Amino acid sequence: MQLIESLDLFNKIKDMLASAERVVTVMTKELSDEIAEILLLKASKGIRVNVITRDTNWADWLESKKSSYGMDEIQHYQKEMNYNLKKERELKILQTILPVTIIGVSVITGLLLFFKLFWIPILPGVIISGILIYYFNRLVHKFDNQIAVLKTMISQRETEIEGIRQEILKNLVVKVNKKVGFTVVIVDGKGIVTPLRLCSKENLQELTFFEELNEEKIKEIFKKLDNSSQ
Structure with missing residues (x-):
């Protein structure tokens, strides 16, 4: 576990997403316009983007872009x-x-x-x-x-x-799950888990933490999430 300023971690996550070349998975309680725009851009570039969130507003916005982009x-x-x-x-x-x-x-x-x-x-x-x-x-x-x-x-x-x-349409998959209460970001097989909400920077003034995830941890998290949504 690593302690870090919330804003620094937010920027770290943005950099992770920007560097994606194959697959991105973001599971988070809330999204911000910055994160949503990056995810949309990555999907438009042919990168597989999976979004799991309880933020229905941004989930709907991302879905709408499949037909209304541009x-x-x-x-x-x-x-x-x-x-x-x-x-x-x-x-x-x-x-x-x-x-x-x-x-x-x-x-x-x-x-x-x-x-x-x-x-x-x-x-x-x-x-x-x-x-x-x-x-x-x-x-x-x-x-x-x-x-x-x-x-x-x-x-x-x-x-x-x-x-x-x-x-x-081909690369962006958005799912709404009311059980999501923390953030997982996985980029090309490497991931982190954190309680940080990926919302506006005004809410990023606190100290938080993150933990790097290996493949087994990633599978465990998503297995539990799938079970809780059934």
């Missing part, structure tokens, strides 16, 4: 694309309305004020309209490019995310 990211890109589409539509409307309005005002002004020389105010109206059309064309072209890039990005990212979801 959804927020895609929605963000989609929102940005919709914004660009809206701006492009507004520019195309202005590109039509403003030149027509300017030329119309020029013609009316010429007819009312200059009569036979009505073309005098029309000329600057045509010039201004041409400048506006050119300016709006450039802006529309800019938004067209941004929209095309976003469409490609969304398509590629959707494909990548679907692959990640499949990895999470």
Whole structure:
């Protein structure tokens, strides 16, 4: 048994999980966002992740990621694309309305004020309209490019995310067990047991302890857990 500061042990466990290459098993009463994110990342990388906890909130969150991983990211890109589409539509409307309005005002002004020389105010109206059309064309072209890039990005990212979801679905196993009252972390066959709860750092100000586990101890713990859940 080794005495250790709770925060130091929490960080040690995070490092253990981050170093996993094959299999991770975490049995704990509570989870934190940091630990849950690491476990999710490992599952997405093709590493087998087993989670046993009585923390139903984080258990549900992990389970939901099998179908919803990356959804927020895609929605963000989609929102940005919709914004660009809206701006492009507004520019195309202005590109039509403003030149027509300017030329119309020029013609009316010429007819009312200059009569036979009505073309005098029309000329600057045509010039201004041409400048506006050119300016709006450039802006529309800019938004067209941004929209095309976003469409490609969304398509590629959707494909990548679907692959990640499949990895999470295949590698992540989450079980809720109300009998869990301590923490066991096993990474690639090496494990520790501790009373430490893997929750938020605000609760990690105490002195705690951990004990390293050999293969026999690991089997014994899980055998007892299985028996108690029956």
